[in-house]
Amino acid sequence: MLILLLVAATVEVPASSFRMGSDRAPDETPAHEVSLLGFGIDTTEVSIGEYEAFVAAGAYATPAWWSEAGRLWLEEHPGGQGPALRASGRTPDHPVVAVTWYEADAYCRWKGGALPTEAQWEQAACGGRGTRYAWGDDETRLAAWFTEGKTGQLTGVHTRAVAEEDAGTRAPNGLMHTAGNVWEWTADAYHSRFYEDSPQADPRNTAETPWRTLRGGAFDNLPSYCTCTHREPALPAQPRLTAGFRCAYPGAGP
């Protein structure tokens, strides 16, 4: 489709404020007002091809690109899960999976950015519109999720290419696969009660907890796991076949 050629690499989110969270899940409450500086964010999830270019550039041999915790992880895992698991039988235009938080963080540093905070992710994906998904509440649309999660049988890593998505599930600002496809690592430490006393301006949970937060749900999840506000705790060193990421950038982009 011609439109695929017109996908901008990043979406610019101007300085803004929005209502973060929901009145539903215990870890999404209270819904609260948050203000953010302007930032850029990848339109798409990072693809296998993009990630393997990072590897080819020397990712695992260049500790300078890694966080301090990431360097410690790197010593024990000198090649990550390896290209076969990261691809899991898919073509390079699909989202990379089986990367830890440390690898995702290093990639974004290499690109001149950082993993988005939970607040940046939620604002970019859903704009504080208060709907369950970027496009509204309709769960009959064909997002890359698994509506047969309780009754069906998954036979593999059934993602879609990062830049292929029905217009009906794209965010109004153009962000793709915010609901489903792969979970996306964010910068924040996970704590279920963070919203009770989080900062109003550019919040990011930097507390020492064992977990980071995944957002957006994945191809193996029911729609209810793929909402704008769902927060999923995950160990930063534990890769999943269902988790990838996208990067954010200060100001206007990379």
Place this chain on the structure above:
Amino acid sequence: MVMLLVGCGADPLPAGESLATRPSDAGPEMVHIPAATVRHGMKAGAKFVIGPPGPPPGGRAPGPPIGTGPGAPPAPPAGAPPPHADPTSGASGSLPDLGASSGTRHGITKADPDPLEAREVDIGDFWIDITETTQAEYARFIAATGYRPPFVDEPWAADGWSWTSGEAPAATADHPVILVNWYDATAYCTWAGKRLPTEPEWQLAVLGPATDERNYPWGEKVGEGHYNHGRMTDPNYDDSDGFARTSPVTAFPSGRSWSGLYDGFGNAWEWTADWRVQDWAKVSGGSNFGRLVDPHTEGLELYAAVRGGAFFFDLGPNPAGERNAFVAELRRKSSGFRCAANGD
């Protein structure tokens, strides 16, 4: 360490085994399981039996009246049957490919969908919780760590399944925690200084060693009063055992395993440490003259192995009906867990 003999209490064990027990810093008493050889996987030629053998469709023997079951359970709300806006959330929905079957599945048999044919493997000694992890214990974990409370953002879950905070619902504090996925269960056991049992460890603790393997934790025959089961037909709940939903984790003493474990069958499905794989090449471990020792599954997968069945639906005996695969990230109203620990 306090050493006790299981079987000295009020609940005699069917097998009369004498095993060491010890208290836990977090969670229930643990029992020590000695090293043994276990049958892991499906017996060759086993059929995947969906539904208990015996009773004809629609002719299930009635259980004891509500309120007279083990543990003097509270009667379910009078009048209305339990809401079941999520009729596929339990075992019925998770059974692998049932083909064209629909409606009642009572007694349907199907060729084994899991070609991991049984082999005997050697298991070292280990400790395992005598009960499933309770909601009260899980609440302690949440309070200590800020972990995610059990919650599913779907309409059916608002009817008493999802927690509304980090506090366990008072009415079910001594019931197994449910609406937890494999990652949640792993996180809890790690916090408790424990780990999930591997599938063959679970097999050994609940059904015994290969030389003395049982069909059910309590013996060879299915029977009322031993476990909190559901039923084969919609809505798949069954209060003939005294409980429409989950039950307190020690409510069925007569259903204890040879090792003293409660709820080996029924109440909540139990996550194990293993992915559900269909190929022995994905199972690794030590070797004892070619026989696997302490096997575990390698690699990343999407489905984890669960055992034991639940209050929802009803299932046949090992090695078929109570062995299943759930999407590791899915939080079901029927899935809980118990923890284990390495031998000393």
